[in-house]
Amino acid sequence: MAHRQAQDTRRKRPSSAKKSGFGTREIFALTAPGFEEALADELRDLGLSGRSEKGGIAIQGGEGALRDICLLSRIASQVRVRVARGRVENLDDVARVVRAGPWKQFVHPTQPLRVSVSVTGSRFRHRPRVAKKVELAIKDALRGPRLPGPKPPRDEAVVHVRLAEGKLIASIDATGDPLYKRGWRTDVARAPIRENLAAAILRLADWDPGTPLVDPMCGSGTFPIEAATISLGRAPGASREFAFERFPSHDAAAMKKARAAAGVEALDVSAPIVGGDREEGAILAARKNAKRAGVLPRIELIQTTFHELEPPAETGLVVVNPPYGERVGARSKVGAIYRDFGKVMKERWSGWKIAILLPSPRHTGALDLPVEEVAAFKNGSLPVTLFVGRIP
Ligand SMILES: C[S@@+](CC[C@H](N)C(=O)[O-])C[C@H]1O[C@@H](n2cnc3c(N)ncnc32)[C@H](O)[C@@H]1O
Numbered sequence: 001m002a003h004r005q006a007q008d009t010r011r012k013r014p015s016s017a018k019k020s021g022f023g024t025r026e027i028f029a030l031t032a033p034g035f036e037e038a039l040a041d042e043l044r045d046l047g048l049s050g051r052s053e054k055g056g057i058a059i060q061g062g063e064g065a066l067r068d069i070c071l072l073s074r075i076a077s078q079v080r081v082r083v084a085r086g087r088v089e090n091l092d093d094v095a096r097v098v099r100a101g102p103w104k105q106f107v108h109p110t111q112p113l114r115v116s117v118s119v120t121g122s123r124f125r126h127r128p129r130v131a132k133k134v135e136l137a138i139k140d141a142l143r144g145p146r147l148p149g150p151k152p153p154r155d156e157a158v159v160h161v162r163l164a165e166g167k168l169i170a171s172i173d174a175t176g177d178p179l180y181k182r183g184w185r186t187d188v189a190r191a192p193i194r195e196n197l198a199a200a201i202l203r204l205a206d207w208d209p210g211t212p213l214v215d216p217m218c219g220s221g222t223f224p225i226e227a228a229t230i231s232l233g234r235a236p237g238a239s240r241e242f243a244f245e246r247f248p249s250h251d252a253a254a255m256k257k258a259r260a261a262a263g264v265e266a267l268d269v270s271a272p273i274v275g276g277d278r279e280e281g282a283i284l285a286a287r288k289n290a291k292r293a294g295v296l297p298r299i300e301l302i303q304t305t306f307h308e309l310e311p312p313a314e315t316g317l318v319v320v321n322p323p324y325g326e327r328v329g330a331r332s333k334v335g336a337i338y339r340d341f342g343k344v345m346k347e348r349w350s351g352w353k354i355a356i357l358l359p360s361p362r363h364t365g366a367l368d369l370p371v372e373e374v375a376a377f378k379n380g381s382l383p384v385t386l387f388v389g390r391i392p
Pocket of ligand 1: 221306321322323
């Protein structure tokens with residue numbers, strides 16, 4: 001896969017090599033199951049390689065790697081640092097394994113704690129008891145002199161414990177609000193797609209900022225806005241805060257530098273980025289979001305049906321998240337929409353590449369375009385499949 005869009009992040013990676021306050025630990029970058037490969041690919045462009053696990057990529061790294069993922073990854077949804085792990089058979093083992101973790105580097109002694117526990121194929125049935133045991137073990141580990149540093153925060157530290165087949169992993173949340181909350185999408189039309197899923201789809205479709213991009217059913221504008229921020233070299237996390245900035249071991253000076261350096265180098269590209277939607281409310285929401293993201297001048301947003309929309313160039317990428325019949329539009333009508341859409345694509349958009357989300361592979365019949373399945377994932381709670389192809 002040629003991932004030229006990643007160039008914007010590759011240039012700015014630099015901080016991971018620096019030794020950080022918490023040394024080297026396993027960092028787990030999460031994404032929607034189905035997009036692990038896309039995330040691994042993006043992280044490689046950031047100079048970070050790791051092991052693929054269901055729902056994410058595990059990387060050995062320090063705070064520099066964490067900073068890079070939070071500031072620059074578009075596809076990750078959360079990042080956690082794995083603080084303690086070991087084999088456990090009973091609650092005493094849980095306490096022993098958790099207590100052995102270097103919690104002082106991640107939690108202030110007086111900081112409120114929230115522990116969430118997930119259990120699969122394990123004998124630990126009563127999750128609240130495990131959570132209580134973990135909380136007490138962390139408090140034990142925090143006894144004694146605390147690390148020098150800023151005042152203890154009031155925000156709680158969130159600890160995730162996974163118990164599976166006799167193994168325990170206790171991680172601390174490093175992101176706070178999920179990473180797909182870039183801060184610009186406060187106006188939503190119906191059935192929006194998450195920003196990190198939109199970014200993963202653009203990558204899997206091999207889109208780069210030099211290629212014209214059109215979303216003919218853009219709703220609140222997620223695809224065009226995400227594409228515009230990529231084309232303008234904006235770092236997705238540069239204007240928000242992260243939970244790891246409250247770790248006692250946090251290197252605030254390095255973070256300040258990295259934040260200032262992220263996303264200042266605009267790419268010099270002007271390929272058109274267009275969003276269309278037949279609903280006035282959707283286009284108004286998309287405009288407000290684009291303005292908030294600082295990319296309104298970079299995008300053309302048009303209230304129109306896909307039948308009327310004109311291709312702005314000879315070729316490019318059509319990316320589209322049409323109604324699925326569950327949340328938008330009646331179920332019985334979606335087959336007719338896909339048939340109609342496929343027909344319009346062949347009549348007016350010949351030669352363009354298409355990336356389309358469908359609720360089920362059986363709809364490719366109605367679409368009647370030469371597309372191949374590229375990823376299957378959940379959009380909210382709905383299973384969807386991404387198909388990519390070239391319009392004949
Ligand atoms: C699933 S939503 C797209 C959500 C969008 N990707 C986002 O992130 O907000 C589908 C959109 O298709 C639009 N739509 C439905 N039929 C259309 C048509 N014939 N022409 C243009 N837009 C249409 C709806 O108004 C709706 O906003």
